[in-house]
Amino acid sequence: MSNLGRILLVEDDPKDVELTLTALEEYKLANEVLIARDGEEALDYLYRRGNFATRSTDNPAVLLLDLKLPKVDGLEVLQQIKADAKLKLIPVVVLTSSHEERDMVTSYKLGVNAYVVKPVDFHEFVNAVKELGIFWALVNEPPPGSVKKS
Amino acid sequence: MKSERPNVTALPKSPIVLSIIQRYGLAVLSVSVAFGVSLVTERYNFRAEFTPFLLAVAVTAWYAESGPGIVALIMSSALFDYFFTEPRYTLEVSASDVPRFVVFVAFLLLITWFGAVRRRVERELRQSRDDLENEVTQRRAVNEELAKRSAELQAINKELEAFAYSVSHDLRAPIRHIAGFTELLQKNSASVLDERSQRHTTMILESAKKMGNLIDDLLAFSRIGRAEAHKTMVSLQQLVQEAQSEVAQETDGRNINWKIGRLPACYGDRSMLRLALINLLANAVKFTRTRPQAEIEIASTNHNPDQIVVSIKDNGVGFDMKYVNKLFGVFQRLHATEAFEGTGIGLATVQRIVHRHGGRVWAEGLVDGGATFYFSLSKSQGV
Numbered sequence: 001m002s003n004l005g006r007i008l009l010v011e012d013d014p015k016d017v018e019l020t021l022t023a024l025e026e027y028k029l030a031n032e033v034l035i036a037r038d039g040e041e042a043l044d045y046l047y048r049r050g051n052f053a054t055r056s057t058d059n060p061a062v063l064l065l066d067l068k069l070p071k072v073d074g075l076e077v078l079q080q081i082k083a084d085a086k087l088k089l090i091p092v093v094v095l096t097s098s099h100e101e102r103d104m105v106t107s108y109k110l111g112v113n114a115y116v117v118k119p120v121d122f123h124e125f126v127n128a129v130k131e132l133g134i135f136w137a138l139v140n141e142p143p144p145g146s147v148k149k150s
Numbered sequence: 151m152k153s154e155r156p157n158v159t160a161l162p163k164s165p166i167v168l169s170i171i172q173r174y175g176l177a178v179l180s181v182s183v184a185f186g187v188s189l190v191t192e193r194y195n196f197r198a199e200f201t202p203f204l205l206a207v208a209v210t211a212w213y214a215e216s217g218p219g220i221v222a223l224i225m226s227s228a229l230f231d232y233f234f235t236e237p238r239y240t241l242e243v244s245a246s247d248v249p250r251f252v253v254f255v256a257f258l259l260l261i262t263w264f265g266a267v268r269r270r271v272e273r274e275l276r277q278s279r280d281d282l283e284n285e286v287t288q289r290r291a292v293n294e295e296l297a298k299r300s301a302e303l304q305a306i307n308k309e310l311e312a313f314a315y316s317v318s319h320d321l322r323a324p325i326r327h328i329a330g331f332t333e334l335l336q337k338n339s340a341s342v343l344d345e346r347s348q349r350h351t352t353m354i355l356e357s358a359k360k361m362g363n364l365i366d367d368l369l370a371f372s373r374i375g376r377a378e379a380h381k382t383m384v385s386l387q388q389l390v391q392e393a394q395s396e397v398a399q400e401t402d403g404r405n406i407n408w409k410i411g412r413l414p415a416c417y418g419d420r421s422m423l424r425l426a427l428i429n430l431l432a433n434a435v436k437f438t439r440t441r442p443q444a445e446i447e448i449a450s451t452n453h454n455p456d457q458i459v460v461s462i463k464d465n466g467v468g469f470d471m472k473y474v475n476k477l478f479g480v481f482q483r484l485h486a487t488e489a490f491e492g493t494g495i496g497l498a499t500v501q502r503i504v505h506r507h508g509g510r511v512w513a514e515g516l517v518d519g520g521a522t523f524y525f526s527l528s529k530s531q532g533v
Contacts, residue, residue, distance in 0.1 A: 019326070019331075098319050121329065
């Protein structure tokens with residue numbers, strides 16, 4: 001089960017990872033999170049390649065995706081997921097610093113399920129991440145083939 | 151860019167210039183031909199009179215100007231007189247020949263005059279063609295320069311856009327971290343921090359938040375400069391209402407008397423104008439905060455048929471007219487941050503929006519006596 005997470009967080013900045021995990025901890029969701037440090041790692045996980053070749057076939061219930069990532073950026077990851085028949089059912093939430101309309105429009109065109117701008121204010125940030133976690137990992141009924149809460 | 155080449159090739163590059171020998175040769179040749187034709191026609195008992203000679207004189211005067219024309223005239227007169235008028239084979243001139251001679255001379259003058267006119271017109275046409283060509287060359291140079299500048303500007307704009315994007319993304323992240331971890335520190339270590347340290351963490355938080363707001367405002371400001379304006383007919387009345395409800399959350403529990411006059415429609419970018427109005431109304435609300443009864447009046451003063459002038463008047467703390475030129479600058483503030491919060495970008499944003507609509511923005515104020523902000527917009531699509 002160590003390779004399983006109901007939330008796949010794709011985020012390169014360790015500080016953002018820590019803040020996000022802190023926010024999810026309050027609802028005991030932190031243990032459900034798997035972290036990918038760049039787009040390539042995220043795709044490796046989803047396609048069960050490299051380090052993740054042996055993981056179980058279940059998909060995460062939601063993908064929290066930063067846009068600015070090393071190697072393969074968030075929009076490319078999004079594009080690949082939504083172009084793949086097996087992966088496109090996974091809900092993808094863009095969680096980014098970018099306020100730019102261009103990024104938002106591109107994300108929605110690529111079929112993103114939600115677009116959230118990380119608030120500067122910590123309380124708002126915690127609330128946003130918490131709500132995202134609760135909604136997508138607990139409330140939302142994920143597509144077949146996703147990790148289910150046992 | 152398409153360069154339009156006017157069709158100037160119809161005229162020869164240089165006029166046909168006949169040499170002096172060619173010109174007088176033409177006189178001799180044309181008269182000789184006329185003489186030959188007359189001889190032949192006479193042989194067949196068909197008297198062509200002096201028509202061939204007239205033609206000879208005309209052709210010479212037309213193509214070789216007046217000098218050879220006179221030579222042709224003299225030769226024609228002499229030949230005609232000698233060979234074709236009674237008594238033949240003498241150069242005797244009788245009174246009956248005078249009309250013929252007069253016709254010859256009149257004809258010569260007429261054709262010479264026509265030729266002169268033709269040459270003058272040709273010269274002028276050539277002149278204007280040359281002028282036109284020069285102008286085209288110049289314009290092409292100017293166009294090339296413009297295209298170069300435009301490409302440069304586009305490159306700079308792209309760079310600026312990349313810069314703003316990077317600011318938006320990279321600058322906000324560390325601020326979020328500062329705010330986030332300071333907050334965590336406050337929450338988790340409140341028991342071990344003394345009062346002074348707690349105050350310091352609060353200050354760090356406030357500064358981080360302020361920095362966040364500054365970046366957001368600055369980004370919004372730069373976006374107005376970069377964004378394309380989508381202009382349509384916009385009802386200012388409706389926009390003011392929207393702006394009013396937008397700032398309403400700041401007015402909770404306050405006594406504000408709004409007076410909104412009749413406002414016309416104008417031609418502009420809806421979301422930009424909305425932002426400008428929100429900024430102006432928010433300012434009016436902010437700077438009347440110290441008043442027990444705030445008065446905010448929005449009206450349209452309309453003296454010019456092509457222009458709309460909107461005024462936003464409040465009875466707030468006002469400002470010193472000495473600093474009126476600083477009012478619309480970026481990061482310029484006329485009040486202490488403790489008294490009235492703000493980043494100093496609001497009015498700069500208003501100015502940028504109004505300028506992008508070809509309008510003007512100005513203000514009148516009095517310390518402790520309220521302020522009135524005006525902006526003008528053009529009524530029609532002509533901007």
